[in-house]
Structures are given as structure tokens and as C-alpha cells.
Amino acid sequence: MSSNQNTILFRNGWLADVERGQLIRGELLVAGERIAAIAPCLPCSDALVIDLADAILSPGFIDVHTHLREPGFEYKETIASGARAAAAGGFTTIACMPNTKPPLDTAERVAWVKEQAKATSVVKVLPIGAISLEQAGHRATNFWQLRDSGAVAFSDDGRGVKSSRLMLEALEASRCLGVPIMAHEEDAELAGKGSINHGPISAQLGDQGIPSAAEYIMLARDIYLAEMTGGHLHVCHVSAAESVNLIRNAKARGVKVTAEVTPHHLHLTESIVPTLLGQAKVNPPLRSEADQQALLAGLLDGTIDVIATDHAPHSMWEKEVSLSQAAFGFSGLEVAFPVVMEALVHSGLLPLEKVLPALTCRPADLLGLPQGRLAVGAPADLVVLDPRKRWRVTAEGLLSQGKNTPYLGQELVGQVLLTVVDGRVVFDIRE
Numbered sequence: 001m002s003s004n005q006n007t008i009l010f011r012n013g014w015l016a017d018v019e020r021g022q023l024i025r026g027e028l029l030v031a032g033e034r035i036a037a038i039a040p041c042l043p044c045s046d047a048l049v050i051d052l053a054d055a056i057l058s059p060g061f062i063d064v065h066t067h068l069r070e071p072g073f074e075y076k077e078t079i080a081s082g083a084r085a086a087a088a089g090g091f092t093t094i095a096c097m098p099n100t101k102p103p104l105d106t107a108e109r110v111a112w113v114k115e116q117a118k119a120t121s122v123v124k125v126l127p128i129g130a131i132s133l134e135q136a137g138h139r140a141t142n143f144w145q146l147r148d149s150g151a152v153a154f155s156d157d158g159r160g161v162k163s164s165r166l167m168l169e170a171l172e173a174s175r176c177l178g179v180p181i182m183a184h185e186e187d188a189e190l191a192g193k194g195s196i197n198h199g200p201i202s203a204q205l206g207d208q209g210i211p212s213a214a215e216y217i218m219l220a221r222d223i224y225l226a227e228m229t230g231g232h233l234h235v236c237h238v239s240a241a242e243s244v245n246l247i248r249n250a251k252a253r254g255v256k257v258t259a260e261v262t263p264h265h266l267h268l269t270e271s272i273v274p275t276l277l278g279q280a281k282v283n284p285p286l287r288s289e290a291d292q293q294a295l296l297a298g299l300l301d302g303t304i305d306v307i308a309t310d311h312a313p314h315s316m317w318e319k320e321v322s323l324s325q326a327a328f329g330f331s332g333l334e335v336a337f338p339v340v341m342e343a344l345v346h347s348g349l350l351p352l353e354k355v356l357p358a359l360t361c362r363p364a365d366l367l368g369l370p371q372g373r374l375a376v377g378a379p380a381d382l383v384v385l386d387p388r389k390r391w392r393v394t395a396e397g398l399l400s401q402g403k404n405t406p407y408l409g410q411e412l413v414g415q416v417l418l419t420v421v422d423g424r425v426v427f428d429i430r431e
Helices: 079-088 107-120 143-148 164-177 200-205 213-229 241-252 263-267 270-280 289-300 336-345 352-359 361-367
Strands: 007-017 022-031 034-039 048-051 056-059 061-066 091-096 124-127 181-183 233-235 257-261 382-392 411-421 424-428
Touching: 007 352, 007 382, 022 352, 056 352, 061 079, 061 336, 061 361, 079 091, 079 107, 079 411, 079 424, 091 411, 107 124, 107 143, 143 164, 164 181, 164 213, 181 213, 200 270, 213 233, 213 241, 241 257, 241 289, 257 289, 263 289, 263 336, 289 336, 336 352, 336 382, 336 411, 352 361
Parallel strands: 007 048, 007 056, 061 091, 091 124, 181 233, 233 257
Antiparallel strands: 007 022, 022 034, 056 382, 382 411, 411 424
């Protein structure tokens, strides 16, 4: 299929109305970079016609939490390779975390990522600026300059912000600038040198374990700071049941707090650790079944707003070592859709049309983006989905440089068939 068509007509499929949580029969016309028309039936004219064959046409997915590793860790991933993986996973917009080397703590470094993405990326890349200089947790970055250079949020992801004064300053800046503070909620002293969730399995494996309190104790502080300042606190990769309760109660009080959950925390528990060891090591760790059920409930009742991958690619030699030495993190962009399908749709918890908002319009609203909806005039960022297609995850088949996923060798159900960014086909499963 040519990727240079100016006009594309999608027909014979289902359109995802993510604002209403519905799938509707209809046709959609793309002209240039925008959605030009949506109707039950549209004239063909001279458009390239794509027969959806009963597949689903959705707004492109938006990932608010991705690690692209460039600059500094290009052996793990580059902006270009991460973008190709994103497109294969149905993501048309990704926001990249600042824990690169050097970190994205100056306007010049944020601008560099934007320029590099413009030159090499097939999807839209939005940089997230660091909260603290060198992500050392001591002195704040210049939030105004970072925002003006293109940062869509601020985070020290990979590290919790130990200083209450610094987090207060960040949330005050959030209120003034209207951008979220994306908090990695982890008390490093409580987490210690643990590799997995603290509990019977960590005891069995001789690991110190990371207690869920390391997450929710820092989260409690940050919720109160957000309440004091009126800033927007966004909670990264929620993993603990008590964290869900804290967020639910804060929202009920009117605190400006949003939250994300990863596909793997929705689908997996610590039970896989004894078998996969380092390949099951992620931060925050996979926790108990009770925690997992609380996360599912939180997503269902709106306590948790969005699904984000926390795509964290590593080389295989960083994962195929002892549990204590293995790097934290999973490569998640390309398996996100089928894993979400397994956790929520195939399990009977939610129909797909109710799941898609957490991958599309809600993350768009979180970052103030115009995409994320099928609407006339909106950016033509689209993904075609087959929710029943089976495929096997292989290292050779993954486009990310990071092959570190606990799903290697497994058959998953649900596949991305086609991805379009600004009216241009950037991924086609048939090519």
C-alpha cells in the first residue's frame, strides 16, 4: 500500500465513537492530514479505498508514558525504533520520559528531542521535562522554559521526588502552567534493594521485596500537596490497592489528580516471577492478585483515567541475569492492545468500545491534545484493529530494540492491522 495517498476512504467496518463508548457502522474519509467526513455512506471519488472487512477503526492510541532512551542509551532504543514499535502497537502519539543521559532538564535538551523526532519518528513524540536538575531531586528545573520549548508535562520518572519542598514547587508550577506533574510514587528508602513485590514470593526467592507502602506513602504526601496548591498531580503506573483508594478519595474531595495503569499490571501478578525471574522484573513490581483486582476496579469506576505502557526497553543481557542484577522494565508498546484485550475484554469485564477511551480521548485530554477522537477536522491519527486475530510474540517480530517482554513466545489475541498518522500510513501488517 502506498503511504503517499492524499485521500483515503475507510469503509465496511466499525467506527469507534470513543466519547460515547460505542461502535457504529459507518465510513470515514481522510483528506490530507485531517478527517474530512464521517457518514453511514460516502462517495468513493478518487480516494484510496481501504476495506476494513468488519475490523474496527479507532482514533490512534496515545501513550503518556514511554521511554525512548535517546539520548544516551541508544543500545536499548532510539526515538526512531521506539516510534516504529509504537506504530506497530497502534500508538500514533507517545510522550517520552526525561530519564535519558543527559536527562531532559533544559530547554535545549527538550528541543533536541523534538527535532530528532521530527527527523526520524513515524509517530508524534512529545517530550516530558524533568522536575529536578539532573533528576537528582534537589533543585527544580526551569518549568517555564521547558514548557515553552515543548515539554507537555514534568516528571522525574524512575525516581520518586524525595523532597516535599521540591514537589510543592513543581505542583505550584503545574497550577500556573496548566500542565501535569507525572509522579513516580516511590519512597526509595522503603523500596530499598528489593526487586519484586514484598510478600511470600519474595521471601521464597530470598529477595528483600518492595512493599506497596513504598508507593502509597509517597502518594499520600503528593495528594495533600496537590490539594494545597491546586496543581495537577498525575500518578504514574499505579500498582497497589491502597493507592487506588487514596486516588478515589482524593477525587471525591475535588483534588486535581489523575492516574494511569499499565497493561501488565492489569493482566499479570507476582505469580509469574518464580518462572521468569528477571524477565518479570518491573518497577513498580507486579503485585498480588488483590492489588490487581483493585486496579481493575479502579479502571472500571473511573478512579484510574488512562492506560499507559511504561514502555521500558532493555538489551537482553540486562534481563537475562540474576533477579537482583536484572534491569527493571518491560517493552510494552507492541503488546499493549492484546494484553488489554485479555485483561479487560476477553475476561468479560468491559466491551472494547468502553476500553478504548482509556487509550485515546482520555490521554488526549490529559495532555491537552486535539487528537484522540474520530471527528471531522481532527488530525487523521487512526488505527485499524482486529480484536479476534491471534498472533505469537517473537523477538524477531518485535520492532522495538527491546525484546524484554514477559509475553515472548506466547499467543495473544487482538492485533493492530494498520496505523495512520496525519493521514499517512506508517504501519501496515501486510507489508
